Amino acid sequence: MSWSRPIFNQGIAGANRAVVNLWTRGGTIAADNVQTLQWARREMNAGNVVSLGLCKLLSAASLATNRWEYSVELFFPPSRTPGSDIAAPTDSTFDYDGTNGTVKALNLREWFNTSVLVDGVDITNPPVTIGPVGSIFNGTIWPTASLSAIANLYVTYDLNGKAFPYFDRPNPTRCTPQEPPD
Numbered sequence: 001m002s003w004s005r006p007i008f009n010q011g012i013a014g015a016n017r018a019v020v021n022l023w024t025r026g027g028t029i030a031a032d033n034v035q036t037l038q039w040a041r042r043e044m045n046a047g048n049v050v051s052l053g054l055c056k057l058l059s060a061a062s063l064a065t066n067r068w069e070y071s072v073e074l075f076f077p078p079s080r081t082p083g084s085d086i087a088a089p090t091d092s093t094f095d096y097d098g099t100n101g102t103v104k105a106l107n108l109r110e111w112f113n114t115s116v117l118v119d120g121v122d123i124t125n126p127p128v129t130i131g132p133v134g135s136i137f138n139g140t141i142w143p144t145a146s147l148s149a150i151a152n153l154y155v156t157y158d159l160n161g162k163a164f165p166y167f168d169r170p171n172p173t174r175c176t177p178q179e180p181p182d
């Protein structure tokens with residue numbers, strides 16, 4: 001069976017024959033390239049996130065007041081079925097800096113934090129302290145090692161073309177005890 005695109009010798013209601021022939025040619029091109037068009041639409045709507053993974057926050061190093069750089073690694077949840085645990089796979093998905101699976105990441109929620117503003121809120125009245133995500137206040141300080149948090153880690157590229165891993169989680173907060181008024 002053969003098929004050929006019709007060639008119109010006259011127009012139809014409101015369109016001359018050249019326009020109608022262009023319509024049929026365009027429809028044929030679209031039908032012939034539907035996979036390419038679908039791929040282009042997915043890429044156009046994909047945004048700039050190039051990778052995503054579930055990660056455990058390991059430690060944090062201070063960048064500025066109320067801002068930290070986190071060391072993270074891929075997290076594989078344990079099996080919920082007894083006796084069926086398998087060893088976590090070796091995965092270099094997030095090995096951007098040659099650290100064998102640990103990555104330095106930023107918390108976007110901290111991007112604009114200052115000594116006075118945290119998440120857009122004044123932390124001086126009432127006085128509040130914050131710690132790195134996953135830190136548990138020990139009565140004196142917010143520890144930066146052995147963090148207890150798991151987060152979705154997203155990766156995009158910065159303006160220099162380097163990987164930019166980030167996550168978005170609120171920081172733990174603690175109201176600072178105040179002296180009672182006289």
